[in-house]
Amino acid sequence: xxxxxxxxxxxxxxxxxxLRKGAAQIKLFASGGVVFPAEGHATxxxxxxxxxxxxxxxxxARGTYVMAxxxxxxxxxxxxxxxxxxxxxANFVSEETVAMIGAAGAFLxxxxxxxxxRVESATTHSPAPAIVANLQRSIARGRQVDAWARKHxxxxxLDTELWxxxxxxxxxxxxRCAATWTRLRPSCARPPPPMPxxxxxxxxxxxxxxxxxxxxxxxxxxxxxxxxxxxDPQRNLKFIMKGGVVYKNELPA
Numbered sequence: 001x002x003x004x005x006x007x008x009x010x011x012x013x014x015x016x017x018x019l020r021k022g023a024a025q026i027k028l029f030a031s032g033g034v035v036f037p038a039e040g041h042a043t044x045x046x047x048x049x050x051x052x053x054x055x056x057x058x059x060x061a062r063g064t065y066v067m068a069x070x071x072x073x074x075x076x077x078x079x080x081x082x083x084x085x086x087x088x089x090a091n092f093v094s095e096e097t098v099a100m101i102g103a104a105g106a107f108l109x110x111x112x113x114x115x116x117x118r119v120e121s122a123t124t125h126s127p128a129p130a131i132v133a134n135l136q137r138s139i140a141r142g143r144q145v146d147a148w149a150r151k152h153x154x155x156x157x158l159d160t161e162l163w164x165x166x167x168x169x170x171x172x173x174x175x176r177c178a179a180t181w182t183r184l185r186p187s188c189a190r191p192p193p194p195m196p197x198x199x200x201x202x203x204x205x206x207x208x209x210x211x212x213x214x215x216x217x218x219x220x221x222x223x224x225x226x227x228x229x230x231x232d233p234q235r236n237l238k239f240i241m242k243g244g245v246v247y248k249n250e251l252p253a
Contacts, residue, residue, distance in 0.1 A: 002029070003017075003018065007051070008048075008050050008051055008054045009054075011047070011051045011054045011055050012054040012055070012057070012058050015054070015055045015058035015059065016058050019058065019059070019062045019064070024064060024199075025059065025064045025065050025066065025067060025199075026055055026058065026059045026064070026065075026066045026067070027066070027067045027068065027069065027088075028046075028047065028052070028055055028066060028067070028068045028069065028070075028079075028084070029046055029068075029069045030045060030046050030047055030052070030068040030069060030070040030075050030078070030079050030084075031043055031044060031045050031046060031069070031070040031071050031072045031074075031075030031076075032044075032046075032071065032072070033069065033071060033089075034071060034089075034091060034115065034134055034135060034138040035118065035127070035131060035134075035135070044072045044073075044074040044075055045070075045072065045074050045075040045078050046075070047078075049078060049081065049082060052066075052078060052079065052082035052084070053082050053083075056082055056083050056084070063200075064200065065084075065085040065086070065200055066082075066083075066084050066085060066086075067084065067085060067086035067087075067088055067109075068084045068086070068087060068088060069088045069089060070087060070088065070089065070090065071089050071090060071091050071092045071093070072092050072093065073092070073093050073094055073097045076090055076093050076097050076100075076101065077097060077100065080100055080101065080104045080106060084106065085106055085107065085198070085200075086106065086107045086109055086157070086198055087101055087106055087107065087108050087109065088109050088111060088159075088161070089109075089110065089111055089142075090108060090110070090145055091138045091141045091142045091145060092138075092141060093145060095148045095151075095152075098145060098148040098149050098152055098154060099148075099152040099154075101149070101152075101154050102149070102152045102153050102154040102155070106155075107154075107155045107156070107157050107197075107198045108145075108149050108154050108155070108156050108157070109156070109157040109158075109159045109198070110142055110145070110146060110156065111159055111160065111161040112139065112142055113160050113161075114160060114161040115135050115138055115139050115142065116139065118135050119132060119135050119136060119139070155197070155198075157198045201213075213243065214241060214242075214243055214244035215241060215242050215243065216239065216240075216241040217237055217239065217240060217241075218237070218238045218239035218251060219236055219237060219238070220235065220236040220237075220238055221236060238250045238251055239251050
């Protein structure tokens with residue numbers, strides 16, 4: 001799942017190798033995380049400015065981008081200065097740093113559901129009580145960051161970063177993503193903006209146009225008004241097309 005690399009040359013080599021093997025983009029672990037007893041862990045940032053730029057250059061050479069797992073003020077600001085496109089988490093940042101994400105034209109992907117999943121699975125996986133408490137604090141802090149992001153007009157993506165077996169992760173994504181979004185954003189009825197711009201696939205995803213990917217869902221009711229309709233795909237998804245192939249069609253003739 002990951003490569004440990006130190007120094008500019010190793011970072012560049014690792015990024016190039018992952019892209020050569022088919023990676024769509026590069027993700028950097030740019031700060032400590034929350035699955036530790038200490039908030040944000042001991043590290044405020046993991047890479048030097050030159051190392052961040054090396055990864056950016058490798059991605060740009062392939063026409064793609066860099067996303068960063070990063071939770072801290074200093075880590076986020078370093079990433080933004082280097083040109084990182086997508087900030088994952090950012091649970092422990094200040095309002096000023098959130099505003100900087102928007103000013104830089106970067107995207108914020110909170111990955112709330114991954115934190116919720118870890119708390120809800122604590123009885124099965126038995127993490128230390130201090131870690132569970134830290135996860136709960138992270139969710140609370142994430143709500144504040146989310147409110148600041150909406151205040152400052154930051155573009156927010158809805159993602160999962162789910163872990164576990166592929167089947168259970170897919171099931172969790174299908175059945176709980178909308179519920180988690182609704183639970184954590186009670187004052188915002190509308191879902192986040194489409195992801196194609198985050199993924200650098202504008203014009204190919206999220207649109208009906210010649211040359212776009214022929215992926216289409218027809219939903220009973222309006223998910224922009226009530227995203228909860230996606231929680232019952234058997235009843236509410238009336239038409240499913242993927243890559244131009246129709247997998248379900250319950251539309252009236």
